[in-house]
Amino acid sequence: DILSTLQNVFGHSQFLEGQETVLQRVLAGESTLFVSATGGGKSLCFQLPSCHLKGSILVISPLLSLIQDQLEHMPGGVAAATLNSTQSYEEYQRVVEGLRAGKIDILFIAPERLMTDSFLSLASFLPPFSLACVDEAHCLSEWAHNFRPSYSRLNMLIRQHLKIPTILALTATATKVMERDIRDALSIPEEGTVRVGIVRPNLFLSVSREQSKRSALVQLLREDKCFSKGSVIVYCQLRSECEEVAKLLSYHKLSADFYHAGRPHKDRQRVQNKFFDGKLRIVVATVAFGMGIDKRDVQGVIHFSCPDSIESYVQEIGRAGRDGREAFCHLFYDFDDFERKKSYAYSDGIERMNV
Numbered sequence: 001d002i003l004s005t006l007q008n009v010f011g012h013s014q015f016l017e018g019q020e021t022v023l024q025r026v027l028a029g030e031s032t033l034f035v036s037a038t039g040g041g042k043s044l045c046f047q048l049p050s051c052h053l054k055g056s057i058l059v060i061s062p063l064l065s066l067i068q069d070q071l072e073h074m075p076g077g078v079a080a081a082t083l084n085s086t087q088s089y090e091e092y093q094r095v096v097e098g099l100r101a102g103k104i105d106i107l108f109i110a111p112e113r114l115m116t117d118s119f120l121s122l123a124s125f126l127p128p129f130s131l132a133c134v135d136e137a138h139c140l141s142e143w144a145h146n147f148r149p150s151y152s153r154l155n156m157l158i159r160q161h162l163k164i165p166t167i168l169a170l171t172a173t174a175t176k177v178m179e180r181d182i183r184d185a186l187s188i189p190e191e192g193t194v195r196v197g198i199v200r201p202n203l204f205l206s207v208s209r210e211q212s213k214r215s216a217l218v219q220l221l222r223e224d225k226c227f228s229k230g231s232v233i234v235y236c237q238l239r240s241e242c243e244e245v246a247k248l249l250s251y252h253k254l255s256a257d258f259y260h261a262g263r264p265h266k267d268r269q270r271v272q273n274k275f276f277d278g279k280l281r282i283v284v285a286t287v288a289f290g291m292g293i294d295k296r297d298v299q300g301v302i303h304f305s306c307p308d309s310i311e312s313y314v315q316e317i318g319r320a321g322r323d324g325r326e327a328f329c330h331l332f333y334d335f336d337d338f339e340r341k342k343s344y345a346y347s348d349g350i351e352r353m354n355v
Ligand SMILES: Nc1ncnc2c1ncn2[C@@H]1O[C@H](COP(=O)(O)OP(=O)(O)OP(=O)(O)O)[C@@H](O)[C@H]1O
Pocket: 012, 013, 014, 015, 016, 019, 036, 037, 038, 039, 040, 041, 042, 043, 044, 171, 172
């Protein structure tokens, strides 16, 4: 049964909230949406079925870095692989052979790759997949109409072309509207949603309204007992703001650097590595620093600017306290910033920022 698989293969004594319900549904062939906090143990919900289902599991994941992270953290006993455009021909062939021989339990793939003719024709020569899992499923709702239209075809391809009967969608971030979008996009029935607390109980949240956010931030990072030690991410809206704030913090002798998508890759990598190794205490970043970054001992997340939406806020504070220890999240409330975001939110008809 699944409890003994959990204990013997994965080495955990009991299920985390929601996992057992999700697993029972998935193993019974019922499509499911699982909404749970970052670090809530969602990956287990596609890993464990690989020990019970006949046929490989297909996991669709939006970022190569996330896929890499998943592969690195795969428990022993579960054979996982990926197909992507950076692979050598030999590597690709090895994975294809593994799939043909039924030796790969989980195949990770980016949605764009799944939609290529080459993958779809390859799939018709492979043994059938038993389950499709759409990881970070909020992207379906957020990106479907923007720059990744490929998401809207996913359902049809999974069900009709690949003939996979069961879909598991995973996300840490979903409002009711987003939940419905995801369910509609993947034909998951309403009763197929399993939702557990999306903000982990070890996170302590605070908000303040300041005369000067800059000096308040410096003070928080230098003197406050929650933020003056340990790794901290400071989220800013603009790239220029990240640079300016990092400079300010360095001026005040704080160990800080900035990260945003406009910085050269090697500099971003350097900042990320130093932060991971504990050689850099504070990263001042745009939301580009987030998905796929799994540093377990981040002790604080500070929103210097207003997040884009409630979902983004929940996602971003989820970077803190992944090791289960107490962690702190502070938001600097700025009336104008909030009003602006609110008007965007309502103008595109999406349920956001009800503040
Ligand atoms: N039943 C369990 N008991 C104890 N630990 C567990 C259990 N299930 C999963 N974990 C652990 O919890 C940690 C977080 O799990 P996981 O990475 O799957 O979270 P997640 O929900 O996928 O997070 P994210 O939203 O960031 O992708 C991992 O170290 C995993 O080994």
